[in-house]
Amino acid sequence: MTPVPGPVRSPEADGAAGIRIRAARKDAGLTQQGLAATVQVSRQTIIAMETGDYAPSVYLAIKVAKALRSSVEALWDPECQGPP
Numbered sequence: 290m291t292p293v294p295g296p297v298r299s300p301e302a303d304g305a306a307g308i309r310i311r312a313a314r315k316d317a318g319l320t321q322q323g324l325a326a327t328v329q330v331s332r333q334t335i336i337a338m339e340t341g342d343y344a345p346s347v348y349l350a351i352k353v354a355k356a357l358r359s360s361v362e363a364l365w366d367p368e369c370q371g372p373p
Contacts, residue, residue: 306365307341313357313364314339353358 314324314335321339325332328349337343338353345353347361354361361367 304341305367307339309364310353310357312340313359317357322351324356327356356357 314321319327321332321335325335329352330349334343338345350365352363354364355366
């Protein structure tokens, strides 16, 4: 059974964004737990973002981008070709 898209789940998994988020997290020297603590979410939320199975709110996306010393566009915009 396919999960129903909604405010938390993306209609389609975005693996590219997840790869960029994971790479930026590792470049920042953070573990999944460390990033989760920094942005005040669960580690499972970070895992879901990295698998492309979670569409964060604008506020969470901004917190994640700041924690990773990046921009929201660099992490989630498929047309942005710059480094995270």
